[in-house]
Amino acid sequence: MKKRILVTGGTGYIGSHTVVELQNSGYEVIIVDNLSNSRVEVVDSIEQITGIRPAFEKVDCLDYEGMDAVFTKYPGIQGVIHFAASKAVGESVEKPLMYYRNNLVSLINLLELMPKHNVSGIIFSSSCTVYGQPDVLPVTESAPIKTAESPYGNTKQVNEEIICDTIASGSPIRAILLRYFNPIGAHPSALIGELPNGVPQNLIPYLTQTAMGIREKLSVFGDDYDTPDGSCIRDYIYVVDLAKAHVIAMNRILEGKQKEKVEVFNVGTGRGLSVLELIHTFEESTGVKLNYQIVGRRQGDIVKVWADPTFANNELGWKAEATIEDTLRSAWNWQVHLREIGVQ
Ligand code: UFG
Numbered sequence: 001m002k003k004r005i006l007v008t009g010g011t012g013y014i015g016s017h018t019v020v021e022l023q024n025s026g027y028e029v030i031i032v033d034n035l036s037n038s039r040v041e042v043v044d045s046i047e048q049i050t051g052i053r054p055a056f057e058k059v060d061c062l063d064y065e066g067m068d069a070v071f072t073k074y075p076g077i078q079g080v081i082h083f084a085a086s087k088a089v090g091e092s093v094e095k096p097l098m099y100y101r102n103n104l105v106s107l108i109n110l111l112e113l114m115p116k117h118n119v120s121g122i123i124f125s126s127s128c129t130v131y132g133q134p135d136v137l138p139v140t141e142s143a144p145i146k147t148a149e150s151p152y153g154n155t156k157q158v159n160e161e162i163i164c165d166t167i168a169s170g171s172p173i174r175a176i177l178l179r180y181f182n183p184i185g186a187h188p189s190a191l192i193g194e195l196p197n198g199v200p201q202n203l204i205p206y207l208t209q210t211a212m213g214i215r216e217k218l219s220v221f222g223d224d225y226d227t228p229d230g231s232c233i234r235d236y237i238y239v240v241d242l243a244k245a246h247v248i249a250m251n252r253i254l255e256g257k258q259k260e261k262v263e264v265f266n267v268g269t270g271r272g273l274s275v276l277e278l279i280h281t282f283e284e285s286t287g288v289k290l291n292y293q294i295v296g297r298r299q300g301d302i303v304k305v306w307a308d309p310t311f312a313n314n315e316l317g318w319k320a321e322a323t324i325e326d327t328l329r330s331a332w333n334w335q336v337h338l339r340e341i342g343v344q
Helices: 013-024 041-050 064-073 089-094 096-116 151-168 203-212 239-254 275-286 310-316 324-340
Strands: 004-008 028-032 055-057 077-082 121-127 174-180 182-184 218-221 236-238 262-267 292-295
Touching (some): 004 013, 013 028, 013 239, 028 064, 064 096, 077 239, 096 151, 151 174, 151 262, 174 239, 182 203, 182 324, 203 275, 236 239, 236 324, 239 262
Parallel strands (some): 004 028, 174 262, 182 236
16 A cells, blocks of 8 residues: 655645655655645646646645644555745745744644654755855754744744654654755656746746746846855755655655654755856756846845755765756746746
8 A cells, every 4th residue: 555645835846846756656645735825736737747646635734623634534644744834035034923833833733743643754844044154065964053044044943943852852753854955947847846926036936037038137146255256156956856855755764764763964966056157057058048137245145055965865865866957957948838828
């Protein structure tokens, strides 16, 4: 019998790609999503890609009774992958209580419900934001946690602590915290991808929308940083590679291969790329010219961060595989698909 996994936020960007990889690996998936930042049509797209329709429940993770009912409706769920969260840095500064409620209470509900329904494993979506501006690069999992720059970033830190404290208190839960670097790109089918609400805040959706002519110009936030070309450096990880890390992490939990009850892995490529390098690589690999201009720095930006993925490579047995060229082409193909279906 297939092992059942509950995926919260499963119609979202990283969630949907992970559902595809889970189903391709033989898992049965139940998606829970309140559709606050995603479309229900994503379930159709997942079915189109994999040939399997995941179960879908429109429930908010803040709704304890609603979540309880999902665990009861689908008995035998073995693991949870918890993506559902609010994730816009700027919005979190304006609406901190909304962010703390959404992101903290959702996790607390899950951690209370899991033992009740004999579910032992959880994978939590964390972020390299917990490292702030690291003193040493590339950054390893043992780098110090820095004071969060935003309520959003703080929810990632506090949620990591909530999981650790809960397990330390004797809860029979096992956890893997995946610290994502910058996820980008879309499934090779171009049937699922990132669909930001309104004006994108992140680089890649802004870039592909500009290339499509939806936005006039991409602003590059600063070229006077202490980096080789002056623009900020990030570790851009292909979303399908990131999705595969979740499958491997879930196998590890369910097969009892963990060395600690809570394990933390960096999920990045180990390669730092500047904003300007990324733009030029996009132009070269897609043949599409991009209108951009250098503007002032964006407040609160980290100057440079990229992962040391050695621990994930050796211990988890996961490695980022996609080239940046293929990844950027996939992001562009997704933008073209959105135009074709009249969404953007
Ligand atoms: N950038 C631009 N122009 C834009 C948008 C972004 O130049 O229009 C630059 C930024 O200054 C930064 C880089 O592109 O140097 C990447 O910016 P993103 O907003 O795409 O990503 P961030 O690294 O700032 O943020 C991401 C996630 C956050 C997370 C953070 C740290 O979006 O959720 O990483 O982990 F908190």
